Amino acid sequence: MKIRLLAAFLSTSFISSALTQPLVIAHRGASGYLPEHTLEAATLAYAQGADFIEQDLVLSKDLVPVVLHDIHLDTVTDVAQKYPTRHRDDGRFYAFDFTLAELKTLVVHERQELDGKQVFVNRYQGKAAFQIATFAEELELIAQLNRQLKRNVGYYPEIKSPQWHQQQGADISLIVLNMLREYGLDDAKKAIYVQCFDFAEIKRLRIELGAKVKLIQLIGDNSWGEADTDYTALQTPQQLADVAKYAQGIGPWLPQVFDLQAGKITDLVNNAHQAGLQVHPYTFRQDVLPSDISAEQVLTVLFNQVKIDGLFTDFTDTVVSYLKSTNLNQPNAKSPN
Ligand code: CA
Numbered sequence: 001m002k003i004r005l006l007a008a009f010l011s012t013s014f015i016s017s018a019l020t021q022p023l024v025i026a027h028r029g030a031s032g033y034l035p036e037h038t039l040e041a042a043t044l045a046y047a048q049g050a051d052f053i054e055q056d057l058v059l060s061k062d063l064v065p066v067v068l069h070d071i072h073l074d075t076v077t078d079v080a081q082k083y084p085t086r087h088r089d090d091g092r093f094y095a096f097d098f099t100l101a102e103l104k105t106l107v108v109h110e111r112q113e114l115d116g117k118q119v120f121v122n123r124y125q126g127k128a129a130f131q132i133a134t135f136a137e138e139l140e141l142i143a144q145l146n147r148q149l150k151r152n153v154g155y156y157p158e159i160k161s162p163q164w165h166q167q168q169g170a171d172i173s174l175i176v177l178n179m180l181r182e183y184g185l186d187d188a189k190k191a192i193y194v195q196c197f198d199f200a201e202i203k204r205l206r207i208e209l210g211a212k213v214k215l216i217q218l219i220g221d222n223s224w225g226e227a228d229t230d231y232t233a234l235q236t237p238q239q240l241a242d243v244a245k246y247a248q249g250i251g252p253w254l255p256q257v258f259d260l261q262a263g264k265i266t267d268l269v270n271n272a273h274q275a276g277l278q279v280h281p282y283t284f285r286q287d288v289l290p291s292d293i294s295a296e297q298v299l300t301v302l303f304n305q306v307k308i309d310g311l312f313t314d315f316t317d318t319v320v321s322y323l324k325s326t327n328l329n330q331p332n333a334k335s336p337n
Pocket of ligand 1 (some may be wrong): 054056158
């Protein structure tokens, strides 16, 4: 009898924690250690135990989805040295103005400001010839590692600047969605989320393009000019209920759920959960925390008090080992999926 009770208890705790175990989302791969969005960064994030690996997507001139955070190339590649005349009138170099073959000639380096100063000074400082990866290459990489290592690490692509791509005459959402369909990934049951900052595009993906895949509405700050979406209004319970008609979750900016300076938790996670939405905020970066707060303290607040469902992080290893350490008494807590 005692044994049966214990078994019942264990199976209940297994089910509930398997359902609630937060997702560790490798933000641009293991970008805390290697140049963002390279296949090397994705591989390291995989090895560090990420549940999902993010791919920001923009199009090349020949309409191939490539993994880059920006429509611009100048802050992460040597494009200005290799193709000095190929900038637009604003002085910027755009991935869309280069064929995939040309993009493949570029060397990817750690993210810099336009003046050449490294954004995160203590991160990767080497000069190896990292390359821009295509979305197809990254899908293949993760699928092959999953097959061999018997894991189910998921994909977390972001459709970048759909309106801007339309202005260039290209439908990035349709191109990406068609690719997902080719790979059997336009499926709500598969380990994949598609994210976008543009609410009109999220609606278009779901309704007009008939996407079946899980969608995440990203929430930025209106001052960033990411899309025409009004992010202040989007965070109200009324609009969150509207988001829930099309998307499975939101990806807010961390300060929108937890104000680190003031130590204040906002209502956003609660309101999103009320609307039935998961919450995956971005971005946990242990190398830019205020000196009087530790990574562990921030993660404890986020997972235990704010109760987020997943976290974008540049440091997959830190978040994975934190979650493991808090589950010491629940060896089966981690879902196999
Ligand atoms: Ca992103």
